[in-house]
Amino acid sequence: MKSDAVVVGAGLSGLVAALRLAEGGLKTTLVAQGVGSTHLSPASIDVLGYTPELVESPAGALPAFRTEHPEHPYACLSLELIEESVAWFRERTEILGYTGSLEENLLVPTAAGVPAPTAIVPASMAAGDLRSGGHFAFVGLRAMKSFHPAYLAENLVQAKLPSGAAVEARAVLVSDPGVEPDVGALDYARAFEDPAFRRAVASELKVHLQPGESVGFPAVLGLDRHAEVRRELEDALERPVFEVPGLPPSVPGIRLFRALRAAFRRAGGRWVMGAMVVGASTSDGSVTSLSVRAAASRTSAYEGRWFVLATGGFASGALHLDSYGEVRETVFGLPVWGVPPVEEPRFLPGVFDDHPMAKAGLAVDERLRPLGPDGAAAFDNLFAAGAVLAGAEPWRERSGNGLALATGFAAASHILEDAS
Numbered sequence: 001m002k003s004d005a006v007v008v009g010a011g012l013s014g015l016v017a018a019l020r021l022a023e024g025g026l027k028t029t030l031v032a033q034g035v036g037s038t039h040l041s042p043a044s045i046d047v048l049g050y051t052p053e054l055v056e057s058p059a060g061a062l063p064a065f066r067t068e069h070p071e072h073p074y075a076c077l078s079l080e081l082i083e084e085s086v087a088w089f090r091e092r093t094e095i096l097g098y099t100g101s102l103e104e105n106l107l108v109p110t111a112a113g114v115p116a117p118t119a120i121v122p123a124s125m126a127a128g129d130l131r132s133g134g135h136f137a138f139v140g141l142r143a144m145k146s147f148h149p150a151y152l153a154e155n156l157v158q159a160k161l162p163s164g165a166a167v168e169a170r171a172v173l174v175s176d177p178g179v180e181p182d183v184g185a186l187d188y189a190r191a192f193e194d195p196a197f198r199r200a201v202a203s204e205l206k207v208h209l210q211p212g213e214s215v216g217f218p219a220v221l222g223l224d225r226h227a228e229v230r231r232e233l234e235d236a237l238e239r240p241v242f243e244v245p246g247l248p249p250s251v252p253g254i255r256l257f258r259a260l261r262a263a264f265r266r267a268g269g270r271w272v273m274g275a276m277v278v279g280a281s282t283s284d285g286s287v288t289s290l291s292v293r294a295a296a297s298r299t300s301a302y303e304g305r306w307f308v309l310a311t312g313g314f315a316s317g318a319l320h321l322d323s324y325g326e327v328r329e330t331v332f333g334l335p336v337w338g339v340p341p342v343e344e345p346r347f348l349p350g351v352f353d354d355h356p357m358a359k360a361g362l363a364v365d366e367r368l369r370p371l372g373p374d375g376a377a378a379f380d381n382l383f384a385a386g387a388v389l390a391g392a393e394p395w396r397e398r399s400g401n402g403l404a405l406a407t408g409f410a411a412a413s414h415i416l417e418d419a420s
């Protein structure tokens, strides 16, 4: 099987790299074992939220952040390129109506009632922007046990906003006509696509709303027809309606995944899902092919001129920590940077602590090519993007999707330069 470019991974970084390469005229194959963290994480593009201080303007904070963190993947990217990646992304996901910019972070509520800084959000989350305060009613769907609007509202009213504006928030419960107990986010997303269901929810809700309140729903307002679902709810309730992302699965993330996959296919890309890359062949400092094993089939070789490793971190199997405490990169066996010695602590008790292991990953050169043991690019035609890269702490920085977007875009840009 021959392509110009082969991208490994179907998370945000792989989807972005593959789409950009296919649009750039390269015969591109995306191969992935499974879906990535799009299906788990909110679809907001968090470029830089904390340094650790709250970041109000990513564009304002990034230059100093890059200088202070030369090992960070953002240090390989210019501000112009990050801005270009955001503009490109907004155009490719027009159907989801992304809004925002690098100039000013929005503050959108998490399901725990924390105002979270983020650069751009899908249209479905935009009316939840808290920067100027406001009055909000958060809707509880009685059969949805993973979303707690009273807890959310209680925390949100205590939050201190940089603007000093006040948030008034409360919970409203509706009984979900026709939905069985304990259904999940995807069941609700499908239920909201039924006009009768959403009309029934809106009519029950409307009588409980107060003047001036915007309405926050858990992020389950439809999958393929979400724009219609939200528009009809806004019309029926006569006020802005928005979604609050919650526990996985992430319905907004699935919409994003589908939008990018559809764009990739339209651009002529070849999509191979359910196939694991288990090794590679190399010659004279270049990767020549990947060994790909699909379920119940033999291993086959995927040849290419350029390769992008967008395999994620520990959670997706890109990095493996064995019982001897050794960490390895699982496809190429590349050196993993930032791993503390076995005898030193690697993880700390608190979730958001400064875990010594948190920055582990692949070190890269300025063109995002992973470094080999000698500190030079391991292969001239292998690029890396997203959570597999060393030096970032996406959870603490709130930078995960921003990094995935910008590095996926940048890796593809370097390849397109080489190809031209």
Ligand SMILES: Cc1cc2nc3c(=O)[nH]c(=O)nc-3n(C[C@H](O)[C@H](O)[C@H](O)COP(=O)(O)OP(=O)(O)OC[C@H]3O[C@@H](n4cnc5c(N)ncnc54)[C@H](O)[C@@H]3O)c2cc1C
Pocket (backbone or CB within 6 Å): 008, 009, 010, 011, 012, 013, 014, 031, 032, 033, 034, 035, 036, 037, 038, 040, 041, 042, 044, 045, 046, 047, 248, 275, 276, 277, 278, 310, 311, 312, 313, 315, 316, 317, 318, 330, 331, 385, 386, 387, 388, 394, 398, 399, 400, 401, 402, 404
């Ligand atoms: C629950 C959760 C919540 C999050 N919340 C936020 C948030 O609020 N804000 C934020 O900015 N970020 C958040 N993130 C982080 C963010 O989603 C990720 O950092 C980012 O999307 C990483 O994308 P990626 O493409 O690099 O990797 P991933 O999304 O992990 O994708 C990796 C891909 O590689 C594939 N793969 C791995 N190994 C192989 C192999 N050998 N062969 C073939 N395929 C392989 C996987 O199947 C998958 O398709 C969250 C992540 C999670 C899990």
